Amino acid sequence: MSSINFKHDLFAQFARVAKALANANRLQLLEFLAQGERSVDALAKVSGLSVANTSQHLQQLRQSGLVASRRQGVTIFYRLCDDDVVALLGMLRRVAEQRLAEVDRLVTSYLTVKDSLEPIAARELLTRAREGLVTVLDVRPAEEYSAGHLPGAVNIPLDELERRFEDLDRGQEVVAYCRGPHCVLAFEAVAQLRERGLRARRLESGFPEWKQAGLPVEG
Amino acid sequence: MSSINFKHDLFAQFARVAKALANANRLQLLEFLAQGERSVDALAKVSGLSVANTSQHLQQLRQSGLVASRRQGVTIFYRLCDDDVVALLGMLRRVAEQRLAEVDRLVTSYLTVKDSLEPIAARELLTRAREGLVTVLDVRPAEEYSAGHLPGAVNIPLDELERRFEDLDRGQEVVAYCRGPHCVLAFEAVAQLRERGLRARRLESGFPEWKQAGLPVEG
DNA sequence: TTATTATTCAATAGATCTATTGAATAATAG
DNA sequence: CTATTATTCAATAGATCTATTGAATAATAA
Known part of the structure; x- marks a missing residue:
């Protein structure tokens, strides 16, 4: 195994996490989950996505190690894996705010x-x-x-x-x-x-x- | 003012930054850039990508506000925008390492x-x-x-x-x-x-x- | 058992991303 | 001016992502 491939494979894994973050709907789901655990249904309602779509996004997030889930009766609750995920979201937000004039424009025009x-x-x-x-x-x-x-x-x-x-x-x-x-x-x-x-x-x-x-x- | 659209638009901007990170080759380029500014040619050589492909990835990174560039004669040097980008990459790596068994497997199997x-x-x-x-x-x-x-x-x-x-x-x-x-x-x-x-x-x-x-x- | 509810699965069309190719541009040297 | 070098642009095929649809599963209630 060449170290080139090793590095590339490793970066591919990091990219997997970034990919999970690379979608507005998933970021919104993560924001809700930052408040505490939520059922699929509740997340679907609050995000305005269909239940099936919400479920699929959540599974993607789970595969990337950002969220975890537990079953309680017929309901499945999702939660963020740990506080590092909140910190990562914070950094992402910070870089985006600092670097994208578009964010500034949005914030000022709406808020x-x-x-x-x-x-x-x-x-x-x-x-x-x-x-x-x-x-x-x-x-x-x-x-x-x-x-x-x-x-x-x-x-x-x-x-x-x-x-x-x-x-x-x-x-x-x-x-x-x-x-x-x-x-x-x-x-x-x-x-x-x-x-x-x-x-x-x-x-x-x-x-x-x-x-x-x-x-x-x-x- | 539709707050739903505002939120979605804002998250879409955050997602743009995440999208820029969501590719193994771009992460590798960013890692090289973390060491200091580099020409397109140098980045292409060290990453093993074609020059055109490298250039396109770099432009994507620039549009997402992660890197900046300056021209010196016929050469264009790229650099990371600021230290927050390094911090963001660090958080990404940290979450990935902690949460993805695959990273563990890669590291151990390499070593x-x-x-x-x-x-x-x-x-x-x-x-x-x-x-x-x-x-x-x-x-x-x-x-x-x-x-x-x-x-x-x-x-x-x-x-x-x-x-x-x-x-x-x-x-x-x-x-x-x-x-x-x-x-x-x-x-x-x-x-x-x-x-x-x-x-x-x-x-x-x-x-x-x-x-x-x-x-x-x-x- | 059947019915109900919450969630997941599977298939799919359309959108977006990626690497490649070859041509275009921009700065400099001769 | 032409030639050279470094970079970017534009077009494209193939891969991947997204939202939708309708069916399947799993736990519980009747």
């Missing part, structure tokens, strides 16, 4: 007023939350919240925010977070709360990044 | 050369060496060799092997040994010899174990 919403950094939030200075608001769906959330976070899914915003302490600043830095839920929440006159900002990152950074998690 | 190059046991080597069926090769430094070695062993320290491998009988199988079962010298020697087309295996153990087992020693 608008990026700067005026001044995101708060994770550690700063942790400090201020411990001092009781802010209300931490989780705007993800209830299932995602119960799978794990920031310490002391209140859960009001975005679609309930309108009728439940009175649950929030008007005198305190609210920091909203959702799935990740490009998840629009938190942006929306902040916009709504500000319309109601509350002081609101969003967390710079999302729950997966928080967890991956080794910061405390609840639930 | 131990699994089937055809299973290590040979001490007593078997003794028998076959006495029958003159194998060349016993000691790849330790000369001082260690002269302090004691296997009967009839030839001493070619590993760092001299490349220029002295013609000293070996190409028609005969070579069995290399070094300091012990965890010493890499013999692994390397076997790999080098096999690249040159010789039949080569390594001794299961090393000289100390051989001696300790009470087998005959010379010098």
Whole structure:
């Protein structure tokens, strides 16, 4: 066996992992899985793909060693293999953001007023939350919240925010977070709360990044 | 603003970067570029690809924002965009190594050369060496060799092997040994010899174990 | 047992990727 | 100017990837 072939074979294996990441739908599935384990059905619903297609993408991810699965009765739950996968996704995102002007264009055109919403950094939030200075608001769906959330976070899914915003302490600043830095839920929440006159900002990152950074998690 | 489309578009951009990584040849090019900037021609030579093919891969990498280029006279030099790219490659490698049994298999089979190059046991080597069926090769430094070695062993320290491998009988199988079962010298020697087309295996153990087992020693 | 539910499998058309070929371009030397 | 060298472009066949379809499987309930 020549070392040339060995190297090529080895790179081919690395490429297999990259190939698994090289599809927008699979990246989206991975983002959802970064929140916690999910059934095929739930992933299909949330990603808008057919169940069969979702299943096939998940199997591809499993073959590349990025996700694992377990059966519970008739349902099969998928999860990320470990935190390195979150870190890898983070690096990919970072390089893409830095290097692709297109990403910038997308973010600004959709999320608008990026700067005026001044995101708060994770550690700063942790400090201020411990001092009781802010209300931490989780705007993800209830299932995602119960799978794990920031310490002391209140859960009001975005679609309930309108009728439940009175649950929030008007005198305190609210920091909203959702799935990740490009998840629009938190942006929306902040916009709504500000319309109601509350002081609101969003967390710079999302729950997966928080967890991956080794910061405390609840639930 | 359809947030679904926004998300999908954004993930599609991330996927573009992953796609650039999703090919063994491009990963190899990136590895070379991690050492410093290189001309297209140099990259083609070292990767074994045609110049046109190399050029096309490099352009793909450039479009994904992973590499940049500059012209100097008639030559165009490519380089990695920044250190984040190196970090991304590192994460990719790490996840692949951790998660893909195949990588493990490749690495071990390259180093131990699994089937055809299973290590040979001490007593078997003794028998076959006495029958003159194998060349016993000691790849330790000369001082260690002269302090004691296997009967009839030839001493070619590993760092001299490349220029002295013609000293070996190409028609005969070579069995290399070094300091012990965890010493890499013999692994390397076997790999080098096999690249040159010789039949080569390594001794299961090393000289100390051989001696300790009470087998005959010379010098 | 049969029915139901969640998931996977298998086949397939259309899209995308890859390596190859030979021609085109761009900088420089003579 | 022409010739040379390094690189890129364009076209293409064959391989691989994607989403869809409908059937198969596996666990559970009736």
